[in-house]
Amino acid sequence: MSVEVIRARALDGVAHGFLGRRGGVSEGMHAGLNVGVGSNDDPAVVEENRRRACDAVLPGARLVTLYQVHSGDCVTVLAPFEDRLRPRADALVTDRPGLALGILTADCAPVLFADAQAGVVGAAHAGWKGAIGGVTDSTLAAMEALGARRERVVAAVGPCIARGSYEVDGAFFRRFAEADPENERFFADGKAGHFQFDLEAYVAHRLAAAGVKTVEMLGLDTYADADRFFSYRRATHRGEPDYGRQVSIIGLN
Template sequence: MTAPFVSSGALAGVPHGFFGRRGGVSSGALVSLNCGLGSGDDPALIAENRRRVADAVLPGATLAGLYQVHGNRCVIIDHGSDPTARPEADALATRTPGILLGILTADCVPVLFADREAGVVGAAHAGWKGAIAGVTDATLAAMETIGARRADIVAAIGPCIGRASYEVDDGFVSRFLADDPANERFFAAGKPGHAMFDIAAYVAARLAAAGVARIAIGGQDTYAEAEDYFSYRRACHRAENSYGRQLSVIGLT
């Protein structure tokens, strides 16, 4: 059995998928397609869920992942890499067929990249810390080192927390305005001392500023769409002991 997923027209012809929480074997608060290795779920169930993801997109592929740390490091993966190593980083790139790059999220922004002409793909986990630190810029740079041309790279932004669900305080806003006053456009008015942050739009703007000409935004809100997606913030608000993670993947045939 495989699992349902969302794809992006921007990446048409490239094996990829943004998965949610449906189509897996986990139970309870983690039902059902929990792919998070650090979630406290039964490792056997996580392994089966991850197998279903891979089979749905690129059967027989090696699924490569990371120990994500909310930074801006991108690692290059090839057939000489150990797919179980999980290096500390927040993005991957490859030009090697048969490898599926995987990014875990639970409100943060998953970004998938492809240069079809060069045969290079990438994937990034952009939480707010990694986004402002330039994780997408690092992914583009890494892709270029293995043959991609920035003008030919397309990017798709997958399910993440939406602006209507992402309340932040004024201190958070100040960090972004100190980095660039133009970032004010990504915040809408909230209750006193707070604002609503459009992280997907911020990531898209970073990509555009870096020279990516085609950027697609899926528009799903992981916090609001509880039946379809895991959400760290929603789990916190509900005082749940754990939270699941969804997987976004891309590879080459």
């Protein structure tokens, strides 16, 4: 099976792709295109999956990823670095051709950014902590420092856990409501004392509020589609001891 590359219309003309689990060589609970170096999968298999993923989006480029920590931090990448030297951050930007910026997810929202005119791209890992902590804002600021203009930036929010699959408790709801009462619109009533959170819509709102005029949401639920995507929450609910990670990539030719 070839690597499935999901693309956003908003990013037409820019090398990018949201990848799932199709097209890889991992087996068992990690079956497919598991790119998670932090998983318990065979490191050699993970490396082959990462090679396949990069080649499917930007052949010949160097894949650059982070040690993701659910922060609001973004780093500017001017040259490739070794995996063992990955910065602890959750977004990265560049204006250098030949670098494939990669964000790993397994329910959190991957966000890809581009200002094609300025030749600046970015990628962010927006879990709920990073999203409310301003990871998309940090990405935009870092892109501007490289010459991008946020009114020209386009962004796409890739496969992530959908509201119908994302049950949260009252404390989670209150955290968002206290940050901004208008955030209540991203929650629907669930079972007693619980809510269903729309992470994708919240991330898109943060982008629009920051001045991004074109924001595309792919509307793909990682939890509900086990054949296509890895999901941390689904693996947890199934009692599985580990889970795979998928990657979203963007770069400049």
